[in-house]
Amino acid sequence: MLPEEYERRRRLPAHLREPEHREPDFAFTIRPVAAADLPVVRDIYRHYVLNSTVTFDERPKTLGQWRRSLREATELQLPFIVAESATGAILGYALVQPWKQRSAYRYTVESSVYLSPAATGRGLGRALMEALIEATKARGVREMIAVIADQGADASIRLHERLGFDEIGRMGRVGQKFGRELGIVLLQKSLRKKR
Template sequence: MSVSLRAAEAKDCFAICEIYNFYIQNSVVTFDEQSMEVSQWEEKLSYLNKQKFPFIVAETDNGEILGFAYVAPWRQKSAYRTTVEDSIYLRAAATGKRVGTKLLEELLVLSKQAGIKEVVAVISDSGAESSVRLHEQFGFKKQGHLAKVGFKFDRWLGTILMQKSL
């Protein structure tokens, strides 16, 4: 299976929404609990494009979107302007096939080109061990652990904070 990466476009938002909603409904890797609408992803894509932040998709030769990755502002206060939080999500069938590796590698290159200095990963402390390993492969360092900051599927969840300087 050949996979190429490219900038996300509005036409990709249906697939992006489908991928993300799977994780909302079936996992604790996202703390969102309500399914998102395609229009919300269109708005997010437009906002991130205006900020000149990378938002990319992994696509097969036949046009199937296997995953996506983007960076978004870490915090809204202006002093944080060169710090972002990354997000990477894959179709279940694409896990373990290095699609996430390709996405994160390209996302970091594009982020550096965009003038970003720090990338923060906020990762669920339950069920996201592969995400921790992926980020470690790219030099992210664990900076902290926040316990019991989320509650989903009748259980408390924490987050692992990881960071990489570009």
């Protein structure tokens, strides 16, 4: 018997084998946020406000506050994007906002990315951040800042570092949530073209 024939016979016929479990492809589209997406964006963020220290907000933002964020992003021509599944579900969002209100900071923004808990660990955060970086760069922004909690956000810090952000500082015990003192890690990415 030839080795190929032996291997073929050693394996159970397909109809007798256990079916291979394959997770369906994780397909999504990244697009600009629409006003109709804001209730889901609110709910995604609400989850993190109520259940984690990755945001220092202690009260969920209202739909009105999210509408103001969209209006500000539109007026300033700053990206605010969502990832949408093939079935139309919003899986996550990312946006940039002015780093500070003083005019001298006009070329620097702060980034945020949040995913639906069911969509984590599948590369979506990276895809949203890459799209956010490109869209922000296209608008002439020069520097992007990420402010990340120093506890419970290790995956976010690693993601930002893989995308070219450099740690520029830490501030300890600047926040308190759920009875815990929390600090922040500051990361920065230059969006300027290399000379």
